[in-house]
Amino acid sequence: MRVYFVDESGCSREEIFDLVILSVGFEVSSYNREMFAKAGVALQDNGFPYTDALDKTLTMQDGVFVCGTASGPKDIPETVVEASAASCNVSSLLDEARFSEITYKQYPPERNVEIEPLKIGVFVCHCGINIGGVVNVKEVVDWVKDLPGVIYAEENLYTCSQDTQERIKQKIVELGINRVVVASCSPRTHEPLFRETLREAGLNPYLFEMANIRDQCSWVHQRTPQMATEKAKELVSMAIAKVSLKRPLQPAFLSVEKSVLIIGGGLSGMTAALEARKQGVKVFLVEKEPELGGYASKFECWFTPFGEDITDRINELKSKILEDPGIEVFLNSRVSEINGFVGNFESVICIGDEKKKLKHGALIVATGGIEYLPQKGEFGYGLDPRIVTQSELEHSFEKVPSFKRVVMIQCVGSRNDDHPWCSRTCCSRTIRNALRLKEINPEIEVFVLYRDIRTFGFLEELYRKAREKGIIFVRFEDNKPPQVAIDDQEKIIVRVFLSSLGEEVLFSPDLVVLSTGIMPQDGNRELAKKLKVPLNQDGFFLEAHVKLRPVDFATDGIFVCGLAHSPKFAHECVLQAKAAVSRMMT
16 A cells, blocks of 8 residues: 655655554444434533533533543543543432442352362463563463362453353363463453452462563563563462462451541642532542642633633632631641551641641542742743743733734743653643733734644534644744744844754744743642652652542542642542542542
């Protein structure tokens, strides 16, 4: 197949390929359209439902919630967060009926294996090609069969699938297996699933062991499959030796503190506090500043992708929190000490010189983020009042009519060696402000100098509208950023190299606007040490699993939401806050 395209230099090219793969997007299914119509849910022109500006799980129809790609294109982490947020909304409606009609799961009687000879069953997973593409799984299975205590071994394409779970239960009953080893992926994500399978088969769930031959073997030894296979044998052998010594255990029951400590009183923290109260949980809300509101209260609309003013919503949250007797607010305060475990934490907070001990069952980190402030001289910032940030522009739109030409520069302080991450919100914020400039003065010329424009999902509509309004987008190379200077006539000169032309282009704008990103809080590292939770390489708090547990920490009972986790929009902060509360309640 012959493919024709234009490269970055503007030259026409053609290449021959054996296979062409088309990356396609999402659209609303006919089934969803029919279902929405039956539920009386109002739909946009694109077929997706209208949702609340800050809570994307709320449709315009009371009692009908939506999550995942049913409400629009999104990735797996956002889908999982929305599902938990929707669950939080539903459970808050059912708070008064909670625990009134409990049905406990019924298990078969637990088999007494103390007097039985050792009978180990081993199940080795291909995990698609994650393991099977490197490790010779059949060779591992054949080798395992000869180990002491092993009476059965088999290979599975996906051991975590429902079919394989049923097969494991069948073999436990059929062969009298009393110990189980699964050689597959990480016990962090799948151990609870397999333990539940054992219990459903009448075995004590602690007579189980996992060998992680994916993360600790196939993923790190992809270029040496034979050595990876030998290592897999050793890992499985160790798991078999360990499980042969295991004895049945019984869980102990402890009383739980029905309260939560929320660190951070911004949009995420306030949302989490009010949602926790709807679930009947007492809240301790700790904020280091003299008032609630956090980052979102400083900027009326940048936090929302389409520029919705959330000032009233923020003020409403503040009022509800201060009026709720079940929420104890500590301003100008910091957490100095955290001890205990899930259900029974004890923390010490400092309120000035005073210290106070708090007992709580869970903890939510909602410490927020800060806006990057360009260094003096960075793209000319601080050297001339006509060089401003997007935040500063938003507070000075009254000056726009006097401008004839504006240049906006993307990724200032982001996606470089010091701050390699993308702040997610900057592109849509820039386009939104550029459109506002055009609304105030249709004759103004707006140029956006960018590396990549990231207007994902419905935000693409903003980009399309900007192009229609005559806003010009100019791409620059990563290693050739724009240069900003002031000439002898006090004019601003912006130079940028265009690879499509093979030459440098000069702009002489009345105003230069720098698009800056979101930084982690300075105190994240200190707090992470107290909580014994990790940060990622960028300084944001690291979740337990990016797809399966996007608001959980690996430490039970501690959760994260909002800008403390990563740069995001206001509605994403709200969804994460609700998801954190939902996870806390489960």
